[in-house]
Amino acid sequence: MSIPPALLQIRVRESNRRRFGLWLPLFLLWPVLLLAWLLFPFLFLLGLVWPRRDQGRLLRGLVPGVSRLFCAFRGLSVDVGDRADGVRIRFL
Amino acid sequence: MSEESRRILNLLAEGKLSVDEAERLLAAVAGVSGGTARGGGSRSAGAGAAVEEPVMVVKKAPPRFLRVQVRSSGDQDHVNIRVPLNLLRAGMKLTALLPEEAREKVQAAMKEKGVPFDLDLNKMNPEAIEEVIEALCDFTVEVGDKEDQVRIFCE
Structure with a gap:
């Protein structure tokens, strides 16, 4: 399991408008993840x-599975566009 | 180490050869040179027995991302997607945890949309998931011409 992503960058570029960018602080979800791990022993039991x-298997594997999935988003990058318009999404 | 072996190892380190291809070439070089290599590049020990110099093989790091690149020079359209392979692994493992009813609902919904999805991820163990990822890593698509290109590969 790697470090979870800290930031989500969204950048939108449109031909007849100004481009805008957004930085979402994903590190604010880290305490939620920590709380989930604190609850994990009870969920496991x-x-x-x-x-x-x-359903029992889902309960036991939910926290590790979701954590692993969230951490794996780091590095995901999608960049779609053409000469005038474009969208870029990056998990950092 | 002979010049051919050194060249093969350099190509492997640069990523131009896979490990399997390098192994085959090294074996072929060793077979062709045979006694000449033993006579020239080895040290003799004791009662004249020749000792082969060990060949160092550099292992290529396993790929970490699945890349999809589409370029169209006409409209200058571009698609550049980089998916971490760990995301695929985590997604498949999490899907394998889904209870039976949830999986059936997902399969029914996908069938409605015209995507028949009968894969029983419940039976997929970690080794099978790794085999799928490994097969994906060996899968490379390069289609197109000078103006339009589609590339799917792992790096």
């Missing part, structure tokens, strides 16, 4: 005693 096996 709950998942062990849950009557349905598949």
